[in-house]
Amino acid sequence: MTAHVRVGVQAILREDGRVLLGxxxxxxxxxxxxxxxxxxxxxxxxxxxxxxxxEEETGVRATGARVVCVTDPEPLANHHMQVGVEILGHTGAIRVCEPHRCERWEFWSLDALPEQLFIGSAEVLRKIRDGALLR
Structure with missing residues (x-):
């Protein structure tokens, strides 16, 4: 088995100071x-x-985006690195496009995130909340 680092991408869609989570x-x-x-x-x-x-997950099409953060790979957790990409604009209405993978979408305040965060999103969300973003 060949070891490798996987790269995950996390789309950061914000509205009224809140972030979209599924x-x-x-x-x-x-x-x-x-x-x-x-x-x-x-x-x-x-x-x-x-x-x-x-777009695959929410039906929303981005009209602008930029890379805002990168996390260090976690050697003991599948050796994944995550890249946070801020969505600067979008068209379309949010909907559940993959009901076999996502039950629902909700906007959450960065100050009141749910306790059970997906491992791939947790560090990206922490960087956003703490303002540790690429300039």
Missing amino acids: LRVNTFGHGTWGLPGGHLEIGESLIGAACREL
Whole structure:
């Protein structure tokens, strides 16, 4: 087995100071709340991957985006690094497009996030909350 680092992308969609999170079901992280996102695919840019995942999961199309944070890979937790991509604008209405993976979408205040956060989103959300973003 070849060891490798996986790259996850997390789409950060904000509204009125709150961030969009989905309740994960029937997949890794079942019962936790996470940002829309997934893995970077061969040939994709980080922004392209985040925008693709956002549209696949929520039906929303990004009209602008930028990379705002990168987390260190966790050697004991699947050796994943996560890239936070802020969605600067969007079109469309948020809906559950993958009901087999996400039960519902809700906006949460960064000061009152749910206790059960998806491992891939937790550090990205902490960086956003603490203002530790790329400039």
